[in-house]
Amino acid sequence: SWFGLGGGSQQQAGRPxxxxxxxxxxxxxxxxEVEMMQDLYNRVMESCNTKxxxxxxxxxxxxxxxxxxxxxxVAKYMELHExxxxxxxxxxxxxxxxxxxxxxxxxxxxxxxxTGS
Amino acid sequence: MSAQSPAxxxxxxxxxxxxxxxxxxxxxxxxxxxxFTDCVNKFDRRSVSDSExxxxxxxVAKYMNTTQxxxxxxxxxxxxxxxxxxxAQGQGK
Numbered sequence: 102s103w104f105g106l107g108g109g110s111q112q113q114a115g116r117p118x119x120x121x122x123x124x125x126x127x128x129x130x131x132x133x134e135v136e137m138m139q140d141l142y143n144r145v146m147e148s149c150n151t152k153x154x155x156x157x158x159x160x161x162x163x164x165x166x167x168x169x170x171x172x173x174x175v176a177k178y179m180e181l182h183e184x185x186x187x188x189x190x191x192x193x194x195x196x197x198x199x200x201x202x203x204x205x206x207x208x209x210x211x212x213x214x215x216t217g218s
Numbered sequence: 219m220s221a222q223s224p225a226x227x228x229x230x231x232x233x234x235x236x237x238x239x240x241x242x243x244x245x246x247x248x249x250x251x252x253x254f255t256d257c258v259n260k261f262d263r264r265s266v267s268d269s270e271x272x273x274x275x276x277x278v279a280k281y282m283n284t285t286q287x288x289x290x291x292x293x294x295x296x297x298x299x300x301x302x303x304x305x306a307q308g309q310g311k
Contacts, residue, residue, distance in 0.1 A: 126232070129232075129236060130239075133236065133239050133240055133243060134243075136240065136243070137243040137244075137246075137247065140243070140244065140247050141247055141250075144247055144250070144251040147251075148251055148254055148255060151255075152255075152258075152259075152261070153261065169261070170261045172264070173261040173262075173263065173264045174258075174261055176264040176265070177254075177258055177261070177264070177265070177266050177270075178250075178254055178258075180265065180266045181250065181253070181254055181258070181266060181270075181271075181274055182250060184266070184271055184274055184275065185246065185249060185250045185253065185274065185278050186246070188274075188275045188278045188279065189246060189249075189278060189282070192278075192279060192282055
């Protein structure tokens, strides 16, 4: 998963005892991922419906063009899921690097300056 | 995210942690959808083109900047409302 929550391999190995706080935390973390996937599902649904299906309802069946569009739309959406994830990781990495540098700089300047206020 | 064991985290801390993670996930999905909508308009093939990838990457970065700015202003307003008063007002630009 993107955020290292409840990783599959972790589950099989040292599984926490049933009902323990550790297990409850693991379960709630995993539920968050489930929620996220459900949300993702709903958004793909909405997006590809909007992009591919024209709002003129003379017929109930999908045209071949609509069907092909939907297939490609879902494929593209899921491919971009990874692109977005990588970009977000990159951005948050940059931000935490900047924050870490700023914190280090503050500490250094604080140490150098004599205290006396 | 806190690395404390659940036993040492209060229930409130755990719930707040959850809410924060949920918010991050939702934001991720929202930016994905927004950028997909704005950047991908042709379905002549299955794979994503380089220009689409660029567009999405830029869009995501812009989205992050936007949400951060909005979040900042929102917090300033919250502070004003909840009685930060004159102190908080000086922060706005």
